[in-house]
Amino acid sequence: MQLSNLLKLNAVKVLGATTSKKRLFHDIADLAEANFGVGSNEVVEALIEREGLGPTGVGQGIALPHARLPGLEEVCGLFLKLEKPLEFDAVDRQPVDLVFALLAPSNAGVEHLKALALVSRTMRDAGICAKLRANSDPATLFTVLTDTTTTKAA
Numbered sequence: 001m002q003l004s005n006l007l008k009l010n011a012v013k014v015l016g017a018t019t020s021k022k023r024l025f026h027d028i029a030d031l032a033e034a035n036f037g038v039g040s041n042e043v044v045e046a047l048i049e050r051e052g053l054g055p056t057g058v059g060q061g062i063a064l065p066h067a068r069l070p071g072l073e074e075v076c077g078l079f080l081k082l083e084k085p086l087e088f089d090a091v092d093r094q095p096v097d098l099v100f101a102l103l104a105p106s107n108a109g110v111e112h113l114k115a116l117a118l119v120s121r122t123m124r125d126a127g128i129c130a131k132l133r134a135n136s137d138p139a140t141l142f143t144v145l146t147d148t149t150t151t152k153a154a
Contacts, residue, residue, distance in 0.1 A: 006102070013080050014138060024080070029044045032101075038069055038071055047065050055090060060129070062098045062099075064101070064102070066102040070106045082096065131144045
């Protein structure tokens with residue numbers, strides 16, 4: 001599995017100012033609806049429900065919100081770069097500026113876990129994160145994330 005299997009160019013976005021985690025989830029949901037045809041309300045509810053189990057801010061300015069949804073046929077990724085870092089209740093208490101969201105079908109077992117592991121490994125790479133933070137063009141961000149020489153198969 002590679003990130004290019006999960007992420008579409010149109011599912012990469014740079015956000016100027018996001019005022020809250022809930023607003024961010026709405027932005028993710030709108031992007032998911034536009035790219036994957038899932039209802040934005042269902043996405044917001046699923047992300048909030050999952051976040052209630054524990055914060056998905058993994059530290060180093062990175063958040064990996066994820067949820068399972070009925071109606072999806074495959075695991076889908078969305079990437080948002082926040083120009084103004086957002087408080088996210090991350091494990092290291094640092095604000096988040098890089099957000100990689102994953103949405104999976106309700107019945108996705110191992111595929112969801114493989115996708116989450118791949119995204120987590122990729123986002124732990126300091127070189128990739130530095131490139132993401134240095135660019136604000138969605139096409140460039142997409143290329144950085146999906147370059148097969150920098151991402152390893154799960």
